[in-house]
Amino acid sequence: MTIDPRSPFGLLLTAICIIAFAYLILPILVVVVAPLGDTGYLAFPPKGFTLRWYAAALDDTRYLSGFLTSLQIGGAVALLSTIIGVLAAYGLSRYDFPGRSLIEALFLSPLILPTLVLAVSLSLFFTRTGLLTGTGRLVLAHIIVCTPYVIRVTLPVLRRFDRTLEEAAQNLGASPIQSFFLILLPVIKTGIIAGCVMAFITSFDEVVLALFLASPGEPTLPVIIYSAVQLGFEPTVAAVSGLLVILTCVFMVLYQILGVARQD
Amino acid sequence: MEIELRNLAKSFGATKVVNDLSFSLEKGEMIALLGPSGCGKTTTLRMMAGFIGPTSGAILVRGQDVTRLPPHKRDSGLVFQNYALFPHMTVTENIAFGLNRRGIPREEQKARIAGMVEKLKLKGLEQRYPKQLSGGQQQRVAVARALVINPAILLLDEPFSNLDAKLRESTGIELRRIQRELGLTSIFVTHDQTEAMAIADKIAVMNGGVIEQLGSASEIYETPATRFVAEFIGKANFLTGSVVDRSASGVRIDLSSAGALVVPESKVGRDARHVEVMIRPENVVLTADPALQSLQGVVDVISYQGATAHAIIRLPSGLTLTAECKGREAGWMSPGGKVFASLQPESVTVFRH
Numbered sequence: 001m002t003i004d005p006r007s008p009f010g011l012l013l014t015a016i017c018i019i020a021f022a023y024l025i026l027p028i029l030v031v032v033v034a035p036l037g038d039t040g041y042l043a044f045p046p047k048g049f050t051l052r053w054y055a056a057a058l059d060d061t062r063y064l065s066g067f068l069t070s071l072q073i074g075g076a077v078a079l080l081s082t083i084i085g086v087l088a089a090y091g092l093s094r095y096d097f098p099g100r101s102l103i104e105a106l107f108l109s110p111l112i113l114p115t116l117v118l119a120v121s122l123s124l125f126f127t128r129t130g131l132l133t134g135t136g137r138l139v140l141a142h143i144i145v146c147t148p149y150v151i152r153v154t155l156p157v158l159r160r161f162d163r164t165l166e167e168a169a170q171n172l173g174a175s176p177i178q179s180f181f182l183i184l185l186p187v188i189k190t191g192i193i194a195g196c197v198m199a200f201i202t203s204f205d206e207v208v209l210a211l212f213l214a215s216p217g218e219p220t221l222p223v224i225i226y227s228a229v230q231l232g233f234e235p236t237v238a239a240v241s242g243l244l245v246i247l248t249c250v251f252m253v254l255y256q257i258l259g260v261a262r263q264d
Numbered sequence: 265m266e267i268e269l270r271n272l273a274k275s276f277g278a279t280k281v282v283n284d285l286s287f288s289l290e291k292g293e294m295i296a297l298l299g300p301s302g303c304g305k306t307t308t309l310r311m312m313a314g315f316i317g318p319t320s321g322a323i324l325v326r327g328q329d330v331t332r333l334p335p336h337k338r339d340s341g342l343v344f345q346n347y348a349l350f351p352h353m354t355v356t357e358n359i360a361f362g363l364n365r366r367g368i369p370r371e372e373q374k375a376r377i378a379g380m381v382e383k384l385k386l387k388g389l390e391q392r393y394p395k396q397l398s399g400g401q402q403q404r405v406a407v408a409r410a411l412v413i414n415p416a417i418l419l420l421d422e423p424f425s426n427l428d429a430k431l432r433e434s435t436g437i438e439l440r441r442i443q444r445e446l447g448l449t450s451i452f453v454t455h456d457q458t459e460a461m462a463i464a465d466k467i468a469v470m471n472g473g474v475i476e477q478l479g480s481a482s483e484i485y486e487t488p489a490t491r492f493v494a495e496f497i498g499k500a501n502f503l504t505g506s507v508v509d510r511s512a513s514g515v516r517i518d519l520s521s522a523g524a525l526v527v528p529e530s531k532v533g534r535d536a537r538h539v540e541v542m543i544r545p546e547n548v549v550l551t552a553d554p555a556l557q558s559l560q561g562v563v564d565v566i567s568y569q570g571a572t573a574h575a576i577i578r579l580p581s582g583l584t585l586t587a588e589c590k591g592r593e594a595g596w597m598s599p600g601g602k603v604f605a606s607l608q609p610e611s612v613t614v615f616r617h
Contacts, residue, residue: 168348170335171313172413173365178336182361186352 028245035239042235057239066221070204073135073220077142078200084143085150085199086192092151093158104155108148118144119212126213134215141213142203149202150195157191265327266291266449267417272321274307281307283473285321289466292447294440296464298454300496304473305453309419312451314338325416336365341410345422347402349394355381355405356390362413380408383442400431407439411446418443418450424459436463457497461485469493491615494542501548501585503541504617507532514609517541520581523559527609538617547611548587550575551604552596558606561585563597577605 003010030044035053037046057063092104122141126132132140161184169179185192207222214220219227221240228237267289274282282304289295297305310316312323314335322331330338341362349358359380363373381387384404394402403423410418423439424432440463443450454460460467461481468478469492477489488494491502505525509516514526517539525541532539551558561577564584573594577585585605597603 162346162348164344164346164348165350167313167315167335168342168344168350168409169361170315171338171340171342172362172409173336174361175336176334178365183350187350189352 031238032242032245035235035242037235040235042233042238053235053239054243056236057243060236062224063221063240066219066224069135069214069218070221073139073142074200074204076139077146077203078196080139081143081146081150081199082192082196085147085195086154088147089151089154089158093155093161107151115145115206115208119209122209123212135218137213137215138210138220141209142206145206145209146199146202149198150192153195153198154188154191157188161188265289266293266325267451268322268324269308269312270322270324272308272311272323273319274304274311274316275319280473282311282318285473285475287468287475287478289449289451291449292444293466294443294448294450294452294464295466295468296452296454296460297468297470298457298460298496299470300455303470305455305470306421308470309342309421309451309453312417313340313342313419339413339416340419341413341415341417342419343403343406343410343421343423345425347394347406347426349402349405349409351394354391354393355386355397358394358405359409359412362409366413376412380412383411384408399426399428400435403427403435407442411442411448416449418448420450420452422454423452424454425456432459433462439463461497469496471496488542488613491540491542494613494615499545499586499588501543501545503543503583503585504538505541506538507536517614519559525557525607525609525612527612527614531609531612532614533616536614536616540615540617541607542613542615543607543611545574545586545588547608548577548585549606549608550577550587550589550597551606552602554604555606557609558604559585560602560604563599563601563603566594566597566599568594575603577603 003013005011005014034042034044034046035057036049036051037043038048038050038052039046088107092100092107118141122137122144126137165183165187166176166179169183170176174182205222206220207226210220210223211226214223221244225237225240228234265288269285269287272282272285273280285304285308287295297308299305307316311318314330314333314337318331322329324330325339350361353361356377359377360373363376368376381390384407386401386404386408389397389401389405394405397405403426407423420439424435427435436459442448452460452464465480466478467481467484468475469484470476471492477484477493484493485497488497488500494500495502503519505517505519507515508518508524510529514528515532517525517527517532519525519541527541549555554560559579561579564576564578565574566576567574568591570591572588573591575587575589575594575597577587579585587605
């Protein structure tokens with residue numbers, strides 16, 4: 001179905017689209033642009049122009065170390081929850097065993113469980129048992145939250161996977177393990193990468209679990225931003241957020257360029 | 265003996281999918297497992313490849329029992345119905361896959377791949393990915409990938425069913441030529457009798473998990489062992505009757521209101537009473553006047569097809585008989601006209617009813 005963009009309905013549709021995108025994108029733009037203002041407080045539209053706040057954000061070692069901590073945790077979480085999630089999805093897609101749908105539901109349940117509940121119960125659990133200390137606690141907590149995302153993304157891909165491909169590999173002399181690594185994984189690669197990226201992002205900007213479980217000496221970036229905002233909304237905090245937005249954009253553009261290059 | 269299947273059987277739960285299947289192949293022979301869907305032909309092929317373990321029986325390749333070997337330790341090349349080419353690999357990488365698993369050195373790999381590319385007319389396509397190939401090209405890559413490993417058996421699972429009719433015939437002939445050239449022992453699964461008859465040395469007609477008849481194409485067509493075979497291969501007319509007299513001159517079969525027929529004794533089982541007489545349409549001779557052993561009927565429909573014409577004759581009993589004659593010899597018949605259909609005793613087959 002095509003709609004004539006000049007018809008009344010088409011115009012309305014265009015207007016709604018513009019408003020919806022503005023609603024989604026403008027706040028992000030504000031965060032990037034506002035710290036450019038040459039005032040001691042945040043104002044939009046910015047008055048004057050300075051890179052002072054951005055410089056201050058880059059200078060402040062707290063933010064940098066928080067960024068690195070978040071990066072480390074996010075990386076570890078993405079890697080581990082991808083491995084766990086892909087293996088779980090593989091089992092769920094391949095084998096029919098009693099309680100399969102129950103286990104599938106259980107794996108996906110943290111998606112509906114409030115993070116706060118999980119945060120409280122996990123901090124109680126870790127305090128009582130003394131199991132794990134420092135960042136390990138947060139990594140474990142994030143894995144619980146992120147693995148379901150990986151399962152969600154990879155399960156449909158695995159269900160669509162043509163199993164005769166693995167049979168063909170085995171017929172040609174590949175052991176089941178070789179056919180898993182040489183055929184199955186490369187074919188479902190995009191699904192795995194998508195799950196991995198989702199896991200990373202979820203971990204990277206997660207606040208609630210981090211507030212409860214991050215080791216006090218090494219707070220994550222969201223925790224640092226959160227506490228900074230509580231103390232007073234100075235332009236440096238907005239600049240940090242602005243930097244994250246810019247970094248994300250750079251990655252998106254790079255991904256598109258590389259992705260397009262690979263398809264040719 | 266190159267390949268031997270001994271009393272192979274497979275049950276899924278209470279269902280016997282393959283039941284007491286035995287046959288053997290000499291080196292370079294090609295057998296077609298032919299039958300309707302659910303006859304057990306694909307299960308048999310999958311047992312040969314090792315994807316399904318038989319419930320009982322044994323598979324021997326060059327005298328070695330491979331029944332319990334996992335798929336990757338068997339020496340069989342399988343061409344899948346959907347080709348199952350690896351989508352993330354180029355044509356060359358697909359063909360090289362089996363060689364890599366066998367640890368063949370680079371130089372030899374190159375030579376063998378080049379040979380296959382040559383043989384299967386894949387020149388210029390080496391660096392393409394499967395989705396950039398036509399169906400026929402994909403099929404040839406699948407064949408090349410299976411052949412390059414020099415398997416002891418070549419297994420083909422409905423390899424032509426995804427090709428259009430024109431390509432199917434030429435591909436079949438081409439495959440047969442390569443198979444002969446390499447002296448490959450092959451098992452070929454199909455539901456298409458034309459394909460089976462055109463390509464295979466031997467045909468095993470399967471039904472309900474058992475082989476109904478095993479023989480050359482002409483054997484199963486000319487002398488079908490069972491009613492199922494007669495019906496499945498080619499077109500057939502069936503007339504029910506009963507044996508009324510046995511004498512030195514032959515066995516007399518009464519076809520109730522359609523008339524009677526005398527057939528050689530060798531064609532009728534010793535104690536058969538109720539029988540079914542089968543005759544192929546091209547063996548029904550139509551004449552305007554009564555002839556020896558002829559049944560009287562009325563022309564129902566004539567369909568002219570150029571080289572041949574098919575006439576459907578209605579017999580007094582209400583049964584119909586299909587006859588095939590040369591197209592240019594059908595002019596004298598007209599729908600509703602009286603006609604005599606004579607059945608040559610040597611061209612009928614009699615089944616116990």
